Amino acid sequence: MNLGLLGFGVVGSGVCRIIDAQDTEELKDIHISKILVKDLSEGNDPRLCVNAEEILNDPDIDVIVECMGGLEPAHAIAAKTLAAGKSFVTSNKKMYATFQQELQQLSTTHGGRIGCEACVGGGIPWLHEVAHTRRIDAISSFRGIMNGTTNYILSGMTDTGAEFDEMLKQAQSLGYAERDPSDDIDGYDVRYKTCISAAHCFDAMAKPEEIPSYGIRNIKAKDIAWARKNQRIIKLIGQGTLKDGALQASVMPVFLHESDAMSRVSSNFNQIELNGATLGRAAFYGQGAGSLPTAHAVVQDIIDLKQNRTHAASHPHACNVDNEAVTGTYYVRTAKLASFTGLIDQKIDEETFLTAAVSMNGLLQAVKNADDPALFLAEVDR
Amino acid sequence: MNLGLLGFGVVGSGVCRIIDAQDTEELKDIHISKILVKDLSEGNDPRLCVNAEEILNDPDIDVIVECMGGLEPAHAIAAKTLAAGKSFVTSNKKMYATFQQELQQLSTTHGGRIGCEACVGGGIPWLHEVAHTRRIDAISSFRGIMNGTTNYILSGMTDTGAEFDEMLKQAQSLGYAERDPSDDIDGYDVRYKTCISAAHCFDAMAKPEEIPSYGIRNIKAKDIAWARKNQRIIKLIGQGTLKDGALQASVMPVFLHESDAMSRVSSNFNQIELNGATLGRAAFYGQGAGSLPTAHAVVQDIIDLKQNRTHAASHPHACNVDNEAVTGTYYVRTAKLASFTGLIDQKIDEETFLTAAVSMNGLLQAVKNADDPALFLAEVDR
Numbered sequence: 150m151n152l153g154l155l156g157f158g159v160v161g162s163g164v165c166r167i168i169d170a171q172d173t174e175e176l177k178d179i180h181i182s183k184i185l186v187k188d189l190s191e192g193n194d195p196r197l198c199v200n201a202e203e204i205l206n207d208p209d210i211d212v213i214v215e216c217m218g219g220l221e222p223a224h225a226i227a228a229k230t231l232a233a234g235k236s237f238v239t240s241n242k243k244m245y246a247t248f249q250q251e252l253q254q255l256s257t258t259h260g261g262r263i264g265c266e267a268c269v270g271g272g273i274p275w276l277h278e279v280a281h282t283r284r285i286d287a288i289s290s291f292r293g294i295m296n297g298t299t300n301y302i303l304s305g306m307t308d309t310g311a312e313f314d315e316m317l318k319q320a321q322s323l324g325y326a327e328r329d330p331s332d333d334i335d336g337y338d339v340r341y342k343t344c345i346s347a348a349h350c351f352d353a354m355a356k357p358e359e360i361p362s363y364g365i366r367n368i369k370a371k372d373i374a375w376a377r378k379n380q381r382i383i384k385l386i387g388q389g390t391l392k393d394g395a396l397q398a399s400v401m402p403v404f405l406h407e408s409d410a411m412s413r414v415s416s417n418f419n420q421i422e423l424n425g426a427t428l429g430r431a432a433f434y435g436q437g438a439g440s441l442p443t444a445h446a447v448v449q450d451i452i453d454l455k456q457n458r459t460h461a462a463s464h465p466h467a468c469n470v471d472n473e474a475v476t477g478t479y480y481v482r483t484a485k486l487a488s489f490t491g492l493i494d495q496k497i498d499e500e501t502f503l504t505a506a507v508s509m510n511g512l513l514q515a516v517k518n519a520d521d522p523a524l525f526l527a528e529v530d531r
Numbered sequence: 532m533n534l535g536l537l538g539f540g541v542v543g544s545g546v547c548r549i550i551d552a553q554d555t556e557e558l559k560d561i562h563i564s565k566i567l568v569k570d571l572s573e574g575n576d577p578r579l580c581v582n583a584e585e586i587l588n589d590p591d592i593d594v595i596v597e598c599m600g601g602l603e604p605a606h607a608i609a610a611k612t613l614a615a616g617k618s619f620v621t622s623n624k625k626m627y628a629t630f631q632q633e634l635q636q637l638s639t640t641h642g643g644r645i646g647c648e649a650c651v652g653g654g655i656p657w658l659h660e661v662a663h664t665r666r667i668d669a670i671s672s673f674r675g676i677m678n679g680t681t682n683y684i685l686s687g688m689t690d691t692g693a694e695f696d697e698m699l700k701q702a703q704s705l706g707y708a709e710r711d712p713s714d715d716i717d718g719y720d721v722r723y724k725t726c727i728s729a730a731h732c733f734d735a736m737a738k739p740e741e742i743p744s745y746g747i748r749n750i751k752a753k754d755i756a757w758a759r760k761n762q763r764i765i766k767l768i769g770q771g772t773l774k775d776g777a778l779q780a781s782v783m784p785v786f787l788h789e790s791d792a793m794s795r796v797s798s799n800f801n802q803i804e805l806n807g808a809t810l811g812r813a814a815f816y817g818q819g820a821g822s823l824p825t826a827h828a829v830v831q832d833i834i835d836l837k838q839n840r841t842h843a844a845s846h847p848h849a850c851n852v853d854n855e856a857v858t859g860t861y862y863v864r865t866a867k868l869a870s871f872t873g874l875i876d877q878k879i880d881e882e883t884f885l886t887a888a889v890s891m892n893g894l895l896q897a898v899k900n901a902d903d904p905a906l907f908l909a910e911v912d913r
Contacts, residue, residue, distance in 0.1 A: 167667060167809055175666040272810045274663060282558040282654060284834050285549060285827055410802075410816065420792075422816070427549055427823040428654045434792065434804070435813035436594035445667055445809045452666050458840075 150455050154330050155185040155226065156217035157192065158207035160267065160477060161242045162212060165442025167195075168451075177454050182210055185217075205229055212454055214447060215239040222230075224248050231255035231263070239445055240267035243332070246341035246357045249348060250467050262459075264450025269342040270295060272442025273435040275421050277449065278351045278482035280460040286425035288350040292388035293421030294414050295342040296332040297437040298326045299385045300302045303402075304415040306373050307382060313368050325417055336364035336385065336400045343387035345399055350389060352422065353396040360470055361513055364398035367525040372482060375497060376404050382412035383527060395471040397511065402527040404480060475509040477531040481516070481524065488519035503529065532560060532837050535586035537567040537608065538599035539574065542622045542649065545826025546596060547576075549625040550833075556627050557834050564592055567599075584702055594836055596829060597621040597722055613637035613645070620832045621823055622649035625714070628723035628739045631730060632849050644841075646832025648697050651724040651800025652677060655817040657803050660830065661731045662842040668807035670732040674770035675803030676796050677724040678905065679819040680708045681747050681767045685784075686797040691763060695750050707820075709801055718746035718782045725769035725782055732771060732805065734851035735778040742852055744782035751909040754864060757879060758786050764868035765909060777853040781891065784909040786862065859893040859913040863898070864907065870901035885911065 152168070154161055161184070161497040183204045184196045191197065201222065213230040215237065217223050221246040230234045230237045232255055239245050245252070245265050256263050260519055266276045270293070294300050298320055305316040317334070319328035339511065348354045362486055365385055373415060376383050381404035389398040392516060405412035411432070414420040419437030424430055436442035482501040494505035504512060516526060536543055543566070549581040550563055565586045566578045573579065586592060586610065586837060593614040596785070597619065599605050605626040612619045614637055621627050627634070627647050638645050648658045652675070662671060674684050680702055687698040699716070702708035714720045722744040730736045747767055758765050763786035771780040787794035793814070796802040801819030806812055818824035861872065874897055876887035898908060 163809070172669070173665070173667060246689075273813065274660060277663065278656060278660075281659065281831070283555070285555060285830055287554070408797065408801070410792070410795050410797065413792050415790065415792065418792070425827070426554075427545075427827045429818045429824050431655065431815075431817035431823070433813075433815060436811045439811070441809040442811050445807070448667055449663070 150212060150451070151182045151413040152451065153183050153207065153213050154181050155201065155204070155212040155213065155215045157184050157186045157197070158216065159440045160443045160447065163440035164216060164447050165312070167441070167444050167448050167527035176448075179451060179455060183207065188299055198334045201226060201283050206306075212238060212433055212451065213234045214451065215241055218239065219245070220247060220287065222480045225250055228255060235260050235386060236262040236264070236454050237456070238264035238447055240447055242268035242338065242341040242345060246344040249354050250346065253354065256286050262454060264339070264454060265345060266450045267443050267446035269345050270419050270421050270433070271297070271437040271439060272445050273419055273433045273437065274446070274449065275346070275423060275433055276349050277433070278433055279346070279423060279465060281427045282423060282428055282431070283460065283463070286427050289424045289426070290384055290388070291346055291350050291423045292420065294384050294411065294419050295339045295387050295421060295437065296333055296385060297417030298330065299420060300414065300419070301325050301417040303365060303383055303385065306368070306370060307377070310370055310373070312370050313365070332527035334364050334366045337399045339385060339387040341362050341400055343389055346387070346390040347396055348465045349396055349463070351391040351396060352463060353391065354465045355396055355398065355468050355470045360398045360400060361472065361509075363402065363526050365402055367523050368402065369482070369525070372480070372525060372527070375480070375501070377391055379404070380407045381529075384412060384414070392474060394472065396468050397472050397475050398470050399472065399475070404527055404529050472509050475531070476506050477509055478506050478528050478529045479504045479512055480527045483519055483521045483524040485504070485519040485524075486522045489515050496502040498510070532594060532833070533562055533564045533592050534833065535565050535567070535589065535592040536563050537583065537593050537595065537597045539566050539568045539579070540598065542820045542825045542829065543598035545822035546598060546829050549823070549826050549830050561833060561837060567588065582598050583608060587615075592711070594618045594620060594833065597623055598829065599623065599837065600625070602626050602629060609634055610637060610731050612899065613643045614641055616641040616643050618644040618646070618836050620646035620829055620836070622829055624650035624720065624723040624727060626679060628726040631727065631736050635736065635847055644836060646728060646836060648832045649828035651727050651824050652803050652815070653679070653817070653819040653820065653821060654799050654827050655801055655803060655815050656828070656831065657728070657815055658693055658731050659738065661728070661805060662845060664805060664807045664810055664813070665842065665845070668809050669804045671808070672770070672772040673728055673732050673803065673805045674768055675891055676717055676793065676801050677721045677769050677803060677819065678767060679799030680712065682801070683707050683799040684716070685767065687746060687764055688750070688752060689759070694754055695747070708906070716746050716748045718744035721767060721769040721782045725771055725780055726802070728769070729771040729778055729780055730847045731845070733773040733778060734845060734847045735773065736847045737778055737780065737850050737852045742780045742782060743854065745784065745908050749905050750784065751864070751907070754862070754907060754909070757862070759884070761786070762789045763787060763911075764789050766794060766796070774856060775854065777849050779854050780852050781854065781856050781857070786909055786911045811881075854891050857913070858888050859888045859891055860888055860911045861908045862911050865901055865903045865906040867901040867903045867906075871897055873907055
């Protein structure tokens with residue numbers, strides 16, 4: 150099996166290292182033929198090239214492995230690969246979540262297969278375990294800590310009492326956070342992963358922008374202090390539930406009870422769990438990012454393609470997000486308390502309150518109306 | 532694929548329920564032909580029979596699924612099945628760990644395959660994930676909470692300050708512990724699971740009796756209190772490491788640091804983790820026992836057999852346990868302090884001390900010499 154590798158950054162170089170090492174029986178006969186880079190000065194590997202067409206049109210290349218990131222040209226390359234009946238493996242959650250419906254359709258029509266394990270949970274074999282569980286069980290719900298950057302920041306704030314900005318700077322200096330951290334701290338990254346997880350757990354392909362998503366940009370040490378005092382630990386959680394045929398999904402900070410094992414996942418680790426009909430609650434913990442763990446997930450997809458492993462259970466179809474029936478209690482801190490009259494059950498201080506059990510859609514409509522750029526919102530119970 | 536199911540208790544009846552339901556594509560064409568029971572009054576299923584030979588000699592039965600428990604006749608049936616070139620799936624950790632080498636040999640010689648996912652971690656897809664990881668990585672170590680009964684007791688003692696006897700009675704009244712709880716509380720159950728895990732992680736098949744194993748029978752509330760005061764939470768841990776070709780393995784209570792996510796696994800849940808060369812630390816959490824979760828694991832093995840899934844990485848061979856190079860610091864409470872002269876680094880009270888970093892084998896020799904039936908031992912650091 151000959152691969153065309155697109156991108157030679159953190160993940161791409163890890164893929165190259167694992168496959169070139171040929172450490173196991175399963176890696177035998179898997180070879181990287183060409184590696185797309187922006188500039189030939191990125192290394193002195195004779196397989197480097199700068200022309201994507203050269204790779205896409207190479208009849209000896211069976212599988213395209215995309216680790217470039219960004220929407221384009223990754224999306225155009227994915228579409229072209231699948232339209233040619235070739236298989237496509239990607240670690241690009243943003244591109245894949247955004248164009249999931251189109252790419253699945255191309256896969257079904259032309260027979261090329263898609264691997265996207267590395268898009269969710271880094272090295273954690275999450276999508277693999279979802280498919281494995283579904284050989285027997287219907288999955289009713291999933292939830293998880295899916296972003297290492299924000300978990301690092303939240304864990305640090307919880308452990309040290311530091312403010313958000315301080316922990317963000319620390320995460321940036323360690324390479325855990327980008328210079329422009331919006332994708333992580335505003336919840337977009339978790340939204341892509343929640344979207345992809347819903348497709349794998351429930352066959353329900355939603356558009357990412359339909360999933361209400363709130364991040365941690367506005368969190369303050371005093372929110373963490375309130376959590377502590379109430380035996381809670383805050384985590385940024387992506388979750389999905391299939392209820393009476395409707396896909397419920399959201400991304401937001403959640404005050405997990407400290408008896409919940411997920412609340413204890415610290416530093417930049419991820420943990421994702423599912424509920425299966427006979428399996429019950431099962432959780433998977435590991436490195437949510439990093440060169441070799443993420444590359445490990447990419448290579449697992451490649452081995453599945455080589456071994457022609459398929460999962461009969463999966464028949465994804467387009468689906469809308471429908472949170473109409475979701476109710477919960479929420480913690481809101483805002484300068485515009487007046488916008489929330491009728492939703493305030495208990496005032497914590499002049500700018501912070503708890504709701505009673507209310508409709509999530511109703512609360513989010515009030516949040517929208519309040520239009521407060523500094524508002525902080527978290528789920529307390531559901 | 533036609534199955535002969537041996538045993539119709541907690542696990543066997545769960546297997547029957549999942550397979551008969553035929554809920555997924557993967558379960559199609561898998562049928563239970565006959566069910567071995569001790570007494571036909573166990574149910575009114577027309578497939579019940581009381582004669583094992585009738586099942587073993589049925590030419591239409593492809594796979595024997597053993598959920599009887601106990602060493603014999605389970606072992607004789609396993610050997611006969613494999614000698615006939617048929618495949619064998621079991622949830623019987625005691626029998627499988629004890630006769631692993633013989634049964635593996637029969638499998639290799641006659642071509643029948645063995646499934647034992649349900650032997651370790653109940654519903655947790657632990658052995659599956661070990662094999663999956665090994666498609667790419669060498670595994671250097673594993674450790675885990677592998678026994679729900681003892682975890683329930685230890686979690687309860689930690690949360691409430693209760694003494695051991697009180698929590699054991701509670702576990703028995705909830706059905707989490709047997710009337711004779713020795714297998715659980717003396718560490719034998721975890722020893723079988725550690726033994727099977729080592730074979731899957733490292734291809735190293737040791738005899739279970741070679742793995743030094745200490746349980747929690749002698750733990751007291753004051754040991755837990757000491758742990759608490761030192762930011763530790765006690766868990767019964769089975770662990771294995773492959774170091775310079777030697778298999779290191781042990782079962783004993785460990786004072787995990789409370790920042791270790793594994794310390795937060797509570798109630799009767801299990802969690803097992805591995806260290807992979809490129810994957811890093813990955814952990815798997817779920818129901819370690821119970822009818823449907825354990826049956827789920829049995830049925831996963833059956834589906835693997837049907838789909839003819841094999842793992843090239845696994846070539847288990849006989850191996851001795853060699854803890855010669857293991858050092859650690861230990862907590863010991865004993866009436867026979869005099870037997871430990873030279874090992875006492877810090878006295879906690881008149882009957883309790885901590886060692887410095889010492890040889891595990893040396894300490895265990897001293898424990899043996901002391902011959903104190905009420906001695907309690909735990910690992911603090913390694």
